[in-house]
Amino acid sequence: MRGRWHIGNRFILLPEGKRFLPALFAAIDEARTTLYLELYLMESGTLATRLIDALCAAAERGVSVRLLLDGYGSMKLSHADRERLREGGVALRFFNPLAWHRLGKNLSRDHRKLLIVDERLAFTGGFGAVDAFVDAWYEVAVRIEGPVVADWVGLFAALWESPVTRRQTPPRRWPRLAPIAPLAGGMRGRMISGRGHRYQAIRYSLHQRIATAERRMWLCTPYFVPTFSLRRRLIRAARQGLDVRLLLPGSRHDHPGIRYAGQRFYARLLRAGVRIYEFQPSFIHAKFVLVDDWTSIGSCNFDHWSLQWNLEANQEVEDTRFANDVAALFERNFATSDEIHWAQWQRRPWTQRCREWVFGTLNGWMTRLR
Structure with a gap:
């Protein structure tokens, strides 16, 4: 999928966990309407606990929180943590859970990393909810604002409502996205997926x-x-x-x-x-x-x-x-x-x-x- 090129965006480079992790958590804490989070790696630990706390807190104040995890990359997320997310009001789905009767299809994984806040702000990069991302691994993310965010919302929505994830929980009506106005002096960019x-x-x-x-x-x-x-x-x-x-x-x-x-x-x-x-x-x-x-x-x-x-x-x-x-x-x-x-x-x-x-x-x- 190639999103079309948009002008009027703002992109901020966020190298290292000490920069992008505070930015991600600040955005989650400031969310007012929606939070969409898609990750490949999420393992129980200090960072995952902090993320679960933030997502549940957002859901408690009325934010619609949707978390999409890869079925393999989230295998080390404990049952207790999964239940805490669900009980906290977070809509949780898994992409392509492992199954012995379809070994070949198990190779297909959701490797994307994406956070969308209020359908107006997005982050992408190589990050995950694993303790190694705090200080042991060098990672880079980008903060995204402007019309291109709509394409990121569409990418998340398409996978969230696809049969490979939707069959695990009842489908929900996807909210209609209002147009995003270009930012003055913004940059040219597009979302692209494989x-x-x-x-x-x-x-x-x-x-x-x-x-x-x-x-x-x-x-x-x-x-x-x-x-x-x-x-x-x-x-x-x-x-x-x-x-x-x-x-x-x-x-x-x-x-x-x-x-x-x-x-x-x-x-x-x-x-x-x-x-x-x-x-x-x-x-x-x-x-x-x-x-x-x-x-x-x-x-x-x-x-x-x-x-x-x-x-x-x-x-x-x-x-x-x-x-x-x-x-x-x-x-x-x-x-x-x-x-x-x-x-x-x-x-x-x-x-x-x-x-x-x-x-x-x-x-x-x-x-x-x-």
Whole structure:
């Protein structure tokens, strides 16, 4: 799904949990009519308890609160926490709960992260209600105001009322959304979503931007196992003289095997002139891209899994002011990363090469499951 481009929006970059978590909770506390929250990861713990408290408090003061969780990503949310949400007045639904009689369909997950407040304010990024997001993982979110919020509301509503979620609770009438006026001096942006291998609008949008790039193409992703088509475009762009950089996790990774699987592509990328940085301070879970003055921030990892099986959604922004903020964030993160050089990579030990082969082979098998 590609929302149309809107002018008159306001986008604010919120890097790190210490910035976006207070902004999210402040928005929830200020909600007056509706709260829509869609998450992949929600696990019982300190952050989840705080979120449940805030959602129940909103419901108690008359706000219509709807919480949509992924059936797999929320498996560690306790029964007690689920009951507390329901008893507190929160409408709770789950996307595609796991079922043994349909193993193949279990691979499809709702990986989106979205908060919509009063149908006028939205947040998206890579966040979740897991304690690691407080200070152990590096994450980025974006605050959204303006006409584009209506498209985010429509995206949430479509999934909320879809059969894969609605069958668990009685359907409710969806409220009619009033028009959202453009903001003076606002920015140009659109919502874009992907839904598995048949609907890869996010991927195609990135490919189109790389093909028309004039200066730079910088990409940050925590799970770098790119498709062949993306690797080819990165290599071609670097050989044509563009500034192509990748910001990837270092040794602090929640899934080391995925890191090794992606590292098997380093050699060819480095030879082509792509610059690769591995972030050192913590595990970087953020997903954002900068191509010239176009930015895409959201849930999509640009790997086989996200593109083939997951529901994803990103906010695209085309604005020099916002691009400058994103570029500054990239530069700060490059400075705290280790750059991988071709001569250095050639000397990597045989144990590293073996890990790349083993996990790369496993990843190849996984991509053929569908």
